[in-house]
Amino acid sequence: MSSLTPYFENETLTLYQGNALAVLETLPDGCCDALITDPPYMLGAKSTYDSKARCGNWADMENSAHWYAAWMKEGKRVLKPSGWLLSFCNWRSLPVFMLATVRAECPTHSLLVWDKDIMGAGMCLRPSYEFVLFMGMPEAVIANRRQKDIITCRWTYNRRKLHPVEKPVELLERLIALTTRPGDTVCDPFMGSGSTGKAALLLGRKFVGVEREPEYCAIAAGAMGVEA
Numbered sequence: 001m002s003s004l005t006p007y008f009e010n011e012t013l014t015l016y017q018g019n020a021l022a023v024l025e026t027l028p029d030g031c032c033d034a035l036i037t038d039p040p041y042m043l044g045a046k047s048t049y050d051s052k053a054r055c056g057n058w059a060d061m062e063n064s065a066h067w068y069a070a071w072m073k074e075g076k077r078v079l080k081p082s083g084w085l086l087s088f089c090n091w092r093s094l095p096v097f098m099l100a101t102v103r104a105e106c107p108t109h110s111l112l113v114w115d116k117d118i119m120g121a122g123m124c125l126r127p128s129y130e131f132v133l134f135m136g137m138p139e140a141v142i143a144n145r146r147q148k149d150i151i152t153c154r155w156t157y158n159r160r161k162l163h164p165v166e167k168p169v170e171l172l173e174r175l176i177a178l179t180t181r182p183g184d185t186v187c188d189p190f191m192g193s194g195s196t197g198k199a200a201l202l203l204g205r206k207f208v209g210v211e212r213e214p215e216y217c218a219i220a221a222g223a224m225g226v227e228a
Contacts, residue, residue: 069101
């Protein structure tokens with residue numbers, strides 16, 4: 001599917017170790033049915049030090065939005081007219097994501113709340129949720145009209161997790177089931193430890209994944225039954 005050499009490839013699985021945007025740019029138009037990903041939130045993207053601004057100031061957020069818009073545009077291109085682009089984010093990064101969706105001309109249809117069913121650490125209120133932005137292509141539909149915009153799926157934190165922001169496979173299964181059908185192709189250009197790919201294969205979908213870091217690419221491959 002790409003001029004780049006895959007880390008691994010067979011009939012149902014294609015993995016790349018490399019830059020997400022560089023790989024996306026080589027994929028053909030309309031080759032995927034869904035792009036479901038958890039990109040870096042860019043919370044430390046500060047051009048100047050400001051102890052009161054955990055995410056930098058608005059100028060920093062605008063700069064970060066350029067990068068988000070770039071991969072969103074490519075994600076939009078590789079999706080079929082009926083495809084969905086789903087991206088995780090949180091309350092701090094949400095303004096940057098929304099600005100990027102406007103620049104990428106990738107309209108947001110819904111904002112899903114992932115209730116982690118557990119409290120995280122925090123200086124103020126204890127965080128217990130993240131968001132998933134649902135961006136649909138012109139012909140995209142959600143077949144399950146009974147699905148609420150809140151999904152509860154327990155995030156099991158432990159010190160031996162495979163990735164700093166690892167997501168539950170069960171949660172990814174639910175998102176994939178909402179937006180694709182068996183035999184469809186799911187793409188994750190920031191696949192981390194491979195939760196999206198593992199969920200896709202368990203549900204009978206094809207998967208295209210990209211991970212920049214060699215260590216995590218090997219971990220993701222192992223999660224999907226591929227020997228490094």
